[in-house]
Amino acid sequence: MKLRTFFLAAIFVGGFVYITGRPNSFWRRAAVDTPLWSGPQIAHSAGLGSDEQNNIDIYKSAKESVVYITSTVYTQTFFFVQTGRALGSGFIINPDGQILTNYHVIEGGQDVEVTLPDQKTYKAKVLVPDRQDDLALIQIQPRRRLPSLPLGDSDHLQVGQKVLAIGQPFGFKGTLTVGVVSSLGVSIQGENNRELDGMIQTDAAINSGNSGGPLLDSQGSVIGINTAIYGPNGGNVGIGFASPINRAKMMLEDFRAGRSFKPARLGVTTVFIAGDLAEALKLPSSGGLLVQTVARGSAAEQAGIRGARDEVRVGNARLGVGGDFVTAVDGKPVTEPDQIIRATSRKRPGDILDLTVYRNGRSIQVKVKLGEAQDEPM
DSSP, X not given: OOOOEEEEEEEEETTEXXXXXXXXXXXXXXXXXXXXXXXXXOOOOOOOOHHHHHHHHHHHHHGGGEEEEEEEEEEEOSXXXXXXXXXXXXXXXXXXXEEEEOHHHHTTOSEEEEEOTTSOEEEOEEEEEETTTTEEEEEOOOSSOOOOOOBOOXXXXXXXXXXXXXXXXXXXXXXXXXXXXXXXXXXXXXGGGOEEEEEEEEOSOOOTTOTTOEEEOTTSOEEEEEEEEEOTTSSOSSOEEEEEHHHHHHHHHHHHTTOOOOOEEOOEEEEEEOHHHHHHTTSOTTOEEEEEEEOTTSHHHHTTOXXXXXXXXXXXXEEEESSOEEEXXXXXXXXXXXXXXXXXXXXXXXXXXXXXXXXXXXXXEEEEEOEEGGGOOO
């Protein structure tokens, strides 16, 4: 039997609740649900280890800055107006009420409301929608200064380091889950078949309703925005994904400077190889990024970057070969699978990305003038 995943949404019409389903891929956005039960919290005063105390301290410090977002969509039919609601999470980034979340949490919403941990609700205005990176900056107008979360640095994360996620999975507000960074530089298929590159993979439980919430490091700084889960039934199977917080920093910088935000794009997919595999393919063993595809009309294509022309089988996977092998980005040797993505995220359309490319047995320099995200078909 072929397994299929369905996204369920409640539509409230004339006092009745209709449940509708639509097929979705295994890549799921952590999106909507309503609370099933909210019981009393039980406190235990047992002896605590240092790691347990760290979890508790971070949660107490961060929980007042995590908010719950309701996005309402009104659809006019021939006889009546249908109302659909999506629930997600977000987090306050400054005392004036600016909040980061995922774009898919507020996508299409005519009314966006934010509920603070004290249960006060405010109307929200969307300041910057970044559909390409599935990010959004929204604003509420509180009557007081709000506690905010510090933004960390996602460029220097390491596989194995501890991370903590806070959000409202299935409507259970203020939920903490703990895990580690499982992998870095992962590419997944996001909403509307858009590729989300350079994602942080974690085994901290992320479920429906966690979207837009913070992924924190052991210092309590935000290093990612919880975005998606992978699983055959929409539940957590230990594979979740967060957008690196440094991706949002450029958006925030442009907004605060009064500039229109447009993310830069190169337009390639790559795979990191080194060592024996690189030698077997007659490439430098020190490592680099082997270009797999080049998007039509992209900045990479215009600069002459070459994609794979053939493929070989490596274990159970197929690897595109014959394309350019990027060994350095802006003068820095390639050592990480997401090095191009991180370098591009710090630039704007029109900026130059300097690539060292190994092609036909020799190294050449290629300067790429980066394009805008909407110019890229990928």
